[in-house]
């Protein structure tokens with residue numbers, strides 16, 4: 001075990017995979033200097049052919065990733081902020097998600113699109129989105145959103161080594177957090193959720209950076225209300241470990257999903273739909289989604305803060321599924 | 331000779347090289363094959379045999395053939411919705427093409443792509459895009475891979491004048507110039523973006539867009555096989571030598587419909603009969619045939635080439651018509667490699 005910050009875990013994964021396979025190339029805006037630290041030192045280590053700063057051309061970077069992957073490279077392209085996925089969406093939605101299908105399976109596309117996402121830092125509406133829904137809906141793209149340093153490393157390595165396109169969401173607000181990362185060639189498979197806590201009173205599914213407020217909420221629930229939740233980290237949204245969620249709901253009868261996407265057609269809505277379809281009989285209360293309201297994220301911190309799911313909202317949602325109300329806060 | 335060297339590369343002197351008689355004959359054979367295949371598909375559409383309308387390449391054969399004659403195995407070609415010509419110019423299988431356009435099991439893309447997506451990776455076709463301009467990024471990426479792999483491969487992107495209006499062209503020119511990517515951008519300016527005459531939606535000259543990036547931009551008569559071949563040679567050689575991209579504008583004309591179904595939905599004509607007739611007099615096929623005759627190829631030899639192309643098209647069409655539909659469950663195995671959707 002080594003204590004690593006999440007950003008360093010990303011960096012470790014990139015270094016290891018680039019060492020391991022020289023077909024891996026990395027490009028994106030300012031990846032050489034690396035504003036976030038995730039790609040730091042790679043240019044010096046792997047040289048200017050494999051690690052390249054690009055012009056501000058998201059529109060073509062995604063398409064280039066597809067072409068380079070189809071022609072035999074393993075491509076990591078850093079798209080910077082998740083909002084810029086919109087700018088480069090054709091290469092993801094029309095090309096990466098469909099080229100294999102349209103050609104009857106003639107091609108493999110080992111591509112990892114890395115992005116930072118999420119609000120709460122006064123970044124303004126065009127730098128703070130969490131666009132899980134549009135990616136999850138594409139069908140041909142794996143969607144990964146780790147919550148801790150160990151999974152971050154293991155999932156990124158799996159993404160780079162895989163033969164399918166993946167959008168890898170780096171939790172923007174948690175770059176600095178430490179975690180224990182297993183030594184050696186640590187890989188985390190896609191489609192396997194992590195049971196972060198087993199409590200049994202209610203099921204809480206928390207996605208990506210929402211794990212932090214969910215953990216805080218779980219503490220409050222336990223301490224103040226004597227409620228112990230099953231806390232589930234899906235780790236990958238596509239593929240989704242539906243069985244792990246359903247197994248928990250079968251025990252608890254209650255589901256709360258915490259997701260930083262806007263509410264309408266959020267990833268949380270999808271999880272609720274799955275449980276509605278496959279786990280309805282075990283439900284003992286209406287399912288709750290804790291998401292961002294259907295508005296853009298504002299700049300002013302007091303206006304932004306309450307929009308992002310926080311421990312208070314999660315606690316209230318869990319209590320509601322149990323027919324209880326939060327205690328009045330002083 | 332009708333050459334507009336906009337940002338002339340000194341090595342692009344079209345008087346320098348001439349194809350040999352055999353090279354010309356081979357290229358002519360490809361052009362005739364494309365023509366007869368497209369005509370046959372047009373008939374098949376009219377006869378109600380195809381699931382959807384098709385965008386045919388008739389009139390533009392010199393473009394695909396003149397450029398692809400300069401390529402080698404292992405080179406990449408990104409194609410378009412009007413892509414049957416590129417596929418055949420890269421030696422794509424005729425039956426696989428027909429079965430694909432018919433939506434059948436043994437189509438080159440297993441019936442999953444259809445006419446606009448006819449592609450054979452084993453022949454270097456790195457996808458055919460129905461997103462206008464969508465191939466530009468893919469070809470640029472393939473050029474990047476080619477540069478990484480250092481085997482002297484090049485990537486060619488075919489796209490239309492309509493696609494030249496996409497921002498991707500500027501982005502590709504910029505990146506490919508900066509990184510000296512082995513990329514040849516080939517704009518087939520066929521006079522229309524759907525039903526909009528090029529001049530109404532395209533400012534200035536397409537070839538001259540390259541100059542701002544320090545990239546050679548060359549416009550030639552796209553209906554003249556030899557001009558296309560002469561322009562493509564140095565562009566491909568330049569890419570192969572690691573000297574970076576070239577933009578070619580091939581000025582041609584689409585003599586058939588934008589899409590074969592158009593007469594069924596257009597409320598008014600978008601061009602005159604005279605204009606089309608005028609361009610038919612510049613049909614690229616007879617021009618090559620005349621040259622071959624002048625070089626001593628007998629008429630009966632040339633007629634045999636034509637008859638053989640018709641036979642291949644008819645045979646492939648009959649094959650496609652009786653080929654089974656794909657098993658509908660195929661779709662679940664294609665979204666990912668080795669993973670459920």
Ligand SMILES: Cc1ncc(C[n+]2csc(CCOP(=O)(O)OP(=O)(O)O)c2C)c(N)n1
Nearest residue numbers: 412460461462490491492493520522523524
């Ligand atoms: C992104 C996108 N926009 C619009 C269309 C609809 N469309 C199909 S073909 C076409 C015209 C394309 O013109 P051009 O690039 O000149 O190619 P041509 O059809 O003339 O070969 C258009 C606009 C499309 N397929 N993709």
